[in-house]
Amino acid sequence: MDLTELETPCLVLDKRKMEKNIARIHGRMKDLGVNLRPHGKTAKNIDAVNLTLAGQSGGITVSTLKEAEYYLGYGISDIVYAVGIAPVKLERIAGIMQKGGKITLILDSIEQVRFVAAKAQQHGLTIPVLIELDCDGHRSGVTSDDPLLVDIGRMLDNEKGVSLEGVLTHAGGSYLCRSVEEICIMAEEERSAAVKSAEILRANGLPCPVVSVGSTPTANFAENLGGVTEVRAGVFIFYDLVMAGLGVCAESDIALSVLASIIGHQKRKGWVITDAGWMALSRDRGTASQTVDQGYGRVCDMEGNPLADLIVSGTNQEHGMIAERAEKGPGWEQLGIGNALRILPNHACATAAKHDRYYLIDGTTEVIDIWHRINGW
Amino acid sequence: MDLTELETPCLVLDKRKMEKNIARIHGRMKDLGVNLRPHGKTAKNIDAVNLTLAGQSGGITVSTLKEAEYYLGYGISDIVYAVGIAPVKLERIAGIMQKGGKITLILDSIEQVRFVAAKAQQHGLTIPVLIELDCDGHRSGVTSDDPLLVDIGRMLDNEKGVSLEGVLTHAGGSYLCRSVEEICIMAEEERSAAVKSAEILRANGLPCPVVSVGSTPTANFAENLGGVTEVRAGVFIFYDLVMAGLGVCAESDIALSVLASIIGHQKRKGWVITDAGWMALSRDRGTASQTVDQGYGRVCDMEGNPLADLIVSGTNQEHGMIAERAEKGPGWEQLGIGNALRILPNHACATAAKHDRYYLIDGTTEVIDIWHRINGW
Numbered sequence: 001m002d003l004t005e006l007e008t009p010c011l012v013l014d015k016r017k018m019e020k021n022i023a024r025i026h027g028r029m030k031d032l033g034v035n036l037r038p039h040g041k042t043a044k045n046i047d048a049v050n051l052t053l054a055g056q057s058g059g060i061t062v063s064t065l066k067e068a069e070y071y072l073g074y075g076i077s078d079i080v081y082a083v084g085i086a087p088v089k090l091e092r093i094a095g096i097m098q099k100g101g102k103i104t105l106i107l108d109s110i111e112q113v114r115f116v117a118a119k120a121q122q123h124g125l126t127i128p129v130l131i132e133l134d135c136d137g138h139r140s141g142v143t144s145d146d147p148l149l150v151d152i153g154r155m156l157d158n159e160k161g162v163s164l165e166g167v168l169t170h171a172g173g174s175y176l177c178r179s180v181e182e183i184c185i186m187a188e189e190e191r192s193a194a195v196k197s198a199e200i201l202r203a204n205g206l207p208c209p210v211v212s213v214g215s216t217p218t219a220n221f222a223e224n225l226g227g228v229t230e231v232r233a234g235v236f237i238f239y240d241l242v243m244a245g246l247g248v249c250a251e252s253d254i255a256l257s258v259l260a261s262i263i264g265h266q267k268r269k270g271w272v273i274t275d276a277g278w279m280a281l282s283r284d285r286g287t288a289s290q291t292v293d294q295g296y297g298r299v300c301d302m303e304g305n306p307l308a309d310l311i312v313s314g315t316n317q318e319h320g321m322i323a324e325r326a327e328k329g330p331g332w333e334q335l336g337i338g339n340a341l342r343i344l345p346n347h348a349c350a351t352a353a354k355h356d357r358y359y360l361i362d363g364t365t366e367v368i369d370i371w372h373r374i375n376g377w
Numbered sequence: 378m379d380l381t382e383l384e385t386p387c388l389v390l391d392k393r394k395m396e397k398n399i400a401r402i403h404g405r406m407k408d409l410g411v412n413l414r415p416h417g418k419t420a421k422n423i424d425a426v427n428l429t430l431a432g433q434s435g436g437i438t439v440s441t442l443k444e445a446e447y448y449l450g451y452g453i454s455d456i457v458y459a460v461g462i463a464p465v466k467l468e469r470i471a472g473i474m475q476k477g478g479k480i481t482l483i484l485d486s487i488e489q490v491r492f493v494a495a496k497a498q499q500h501g502l503t504i505p506v507l508i509e510l511d512c513d514g515h516r517s518g519v520t521s522d523d524p525l526l527v528d529i530g531r532m533l534d535n536e537k538g539v540s541l542e543g544v545l546t547h548a549g550g551s552y553l554c555r556s557v558e559e560i561c562i563m564a565e566e567e568r569s570a571a572v573k574s575a576e577i578l579r580a581n582g583l584p585c586p587v588v589s590v591g592s593t594p595t596a597n598f599a600e601n602l603g604g605v606t607e608v609r610a611g612v613f614i615f616y617d618l619v620m621a622g623l624g625v626c627a628e629s630d631i632a633l634s635v636l637a638s639i640i641g642h643q644k645r646k647g648w649v650i651t652d653a654g655w656m657a658l659s660r661d662r663g664t665a666s667q668t669v670d671q672g673y674g675r676v677c678d679m680e681g682n683p684l685a686d687l688i689v690s691g692t693n694q695e696h697g698m699i700a701e702r703a704e705k706g707p708g709w710e711q712l713g714i715g716n717a718l719r720i721l722p723n724h725a726c727a728t729a730a731k732h733d734r735y736y737l738i739d740g741t742t743e744v745i746d747i748w749h750r751i752n753g754w
Contacts, residue, residue, distance in 0.1 A: 004465075005465070006465065007442075007465050007466060007469065007754065008463060008465055008466075009754065010754070041694060041695075063656075063694055063695045064695065065384075083640065083652060083695045083696065084640030084641045084650060084652070084696075085640065086385060086638030086639070086640050086652055086715055087638075087715045088381075088382070088383065088384050088385055088638055088717075089384060089385075089638075092384065107641075108641050109641060109642065109714050111713070111714040111715060112640075112641075112714060112715075115715055132641075134643070137646070139643075139650065139693060139696055139698065140640070140641045140643065140650050140696065172693060261463030261464070261465055261466075262463070263460065263461030263462065263463050263489075263517070264461045264484075264485050264486060264489075264509075264517045265486065266511070266516075266517065269514070273461060273516065273517050275460060275461070275463055278661075278727065279440075279730060282660055283659055283660035283661045283662070283727060284655075284660045285660070285662075316516060316549060317418060317440055317726055317727075318418075318440045318441065318460045319460065319461075319516055319517065321516065336488070337486050337488040337489060338463055338464045338488060338489075338492055340465075349694055350655065350660060350694075353656060353731075354730075355753070356752075356753055375733075376732070376733055377384065377386065377387070
């Protein structure tokens with residue numbers, strides 16, 4: 001089957017580009033002497049995650065318990081659930097452990113230690129826990145200079161039902177960097193915050209075997225990961241326009257695109273209308289704050305080559321409006337009504353999440369496989 | 378079961394508010410003497426759509442063929458597919474017609490008439506078609522002064538395999554209005570563009586039984602719908618912060634909310650962290666261009682009452698950052714780690730689309746039912 005036969009909108013995954021992206025991060029991890037704990041939240045698919053696990057120690061990261069259960073069902077048992085824990089999720093976590101999963105939680109408060117330990121004791125379990133660190137002020141976590149770090153560490157070490165495994169941080173602020181230099185600096189801040197916190201815990205007589213860091217930008221530009229035991233990253237598998245805008249990848253590395261049909265012309269406005277609206281592309285506007293604003297996505301031909309300067313300039317639920325920026329587009333004839341286009345996403349995780357499957361290609365427009373996704377919670 | 382027992386994030390639907398919203402639009406349609414053709418794209422659920430059909434003629438609008446097939450499966454056979462047609466969808470449309478569905482297509486080009494007629498002839502079908510009109514320059518459609526209108530009309534009337542049913546327009550630009558006065562003006566522009574186009578077709582000896590208009594804002598404020606045969610609207614069933622910002626509804630009319638757990642405090646920043654990120658809320662920032670920017674959503678207690686001035690100020694995939702604006706929030710104790718909150722959405726269609734089911738309540742926090750959604754294409 002050829003891409004032109006697929007009903008639109010749908011999600012296209014270029015396997016060759018994905019494999020190149022994975023090989024690149026594996027090479028980086030090898031050079032840095034550290035293990036990759038890939039994040040399963042981007043692909044949400046076992047075949048993709050298995051490719052990222054090649055040559056690594058076998059552990060993964062997840063963002064939902066549905067991912068945890070799904071990957072465990074395929075034999076991946078070492079799982080970090082990298083979202084702060086809430087009480088309503090503990091019964092399900094106990095169930096995952098009872099099925100043989102080693103699911104490690106993260107937290108950054110005394111309250112969380114209390115309710116996790118209580119539930120674990122109730123089930124006769126010992127739940128492994130990482131203390132979440134804040135290395136860049138972008139979200140959650142304790143800072144290395146906060147006495148709470150050692151307080152949480154002591155409590156995890158003392159309470160029954162929980163075990164202190166180490167520390168975890170995520171330099172999510174790196175998505176807002178403006179240059180590779182800034183990413184390099186942030187990578188070192190991420191590393192040093194994690195290593196310093198681990199040293200503080202150890203100096204207080206507490207165990208800290210795991211020192212986990214990671215984000216796709218910092219994983220790509222870290223120059224030294226001394227003291228770090230594992231790197232977590234997710235979006236590297238597909239890349240996207242935000243990553244290209246950051247200089248983390250080239251536009252030609254982006255493995256994911258949305259296939260769309262042209263359903264109209266608005267010649268007075270210079271618009272081409274497609275059937276890929278925000279339901280297919282997502283509302284993500286991650287490039288809006290970058291040097292080059294890519295609208296809701298970059299428009300390519302069926303081979304995945306960018307078409308002049310065309311972007312998706314606006315979206316409704318099931319409509320996308322394509323407009324040219326400075327450069328003159330290919331003209332109405334080449335963008336005929338009924339023809340198909342491919343659109344590169346701003347944010348691969350957000351766009352992929354709008355779809356339940358990937359149509360795989362391998363350098364041509366022939367569909368070679370279909371991979372399913374595990375959405376929801 | 379109580380809301381506090383649900384695993385978060387999940388979608389909560391207040392049935393009492395929804396029923397009030399539906400009664401209000403039904404009252405308006407009755408006063409205006411026009412039929413409602415509700416849009417099934419907001420709820421994507423048969424029970425909700427059946428409530429909107431009460432007292433109407435039974436036809437609905439859809440945004441995907443999956444919706445069309447789903448609603449047809451529940452006996453709703455009069456369906457307008459309100460997205461410009463592409464060739465790759467025609468086989469499936471033929472299948473819907475062969476199963477007894479009367480699916481009416483929309484188009485705004487000669488090319489589309491050609492490929493629809495060709496496919497219909499191939500299957501021995503006659504596909505009903507509405508000409509899409511542009512009443513406000515926001516998206517697709519031909520304008521009433523464009524000779525293309527009559528050209529398309531003639532071709533639909535002459536070709537085998539297609540039948541000219543009338544005209545359809547959608548004042549989507551009304552979402553960007555800044556006042557009720559502007560919405561009233563836009564409602565009249567929507568009506569007059571549709572009625573004028575119908576008159577032009579009729580003056581050229583062409584049939585135009587259907588004159589279809591609609592958007593939730595214009596449906597709420599139209600003062601006269603003379604010449605219009607049906608109104609399409611979708612988001613009125615739930616309402617949202619964009620509609621409240623427009624003055625179309627009150628914040629207390631919003632029937633939809635996302636239930637979230639508090640998973641952390643960042644006291645230095647004044648943030649409360651929840652597990653409802655953009656995966657649960659969507660990336661929609663529809664209120665960003667309104668007078669009051671609601672961030673990624675308005676924060677309420679478990680009864681659905683807004684909490685001081687709190688909004689979701691930032692989102693990552695599975696994290697939401699809550700911050701107060703001018704007014705002092707309820708304090709860390711009332712927003713304890715492990716507690717739950719409800720978040721009103723910017724755009725009901727976008728937020729609901731992130732979930733596969735609704736947990737229904739009826740004025741209390743007790744869950745009275747679960748309704749499923751039909752996402753995807």
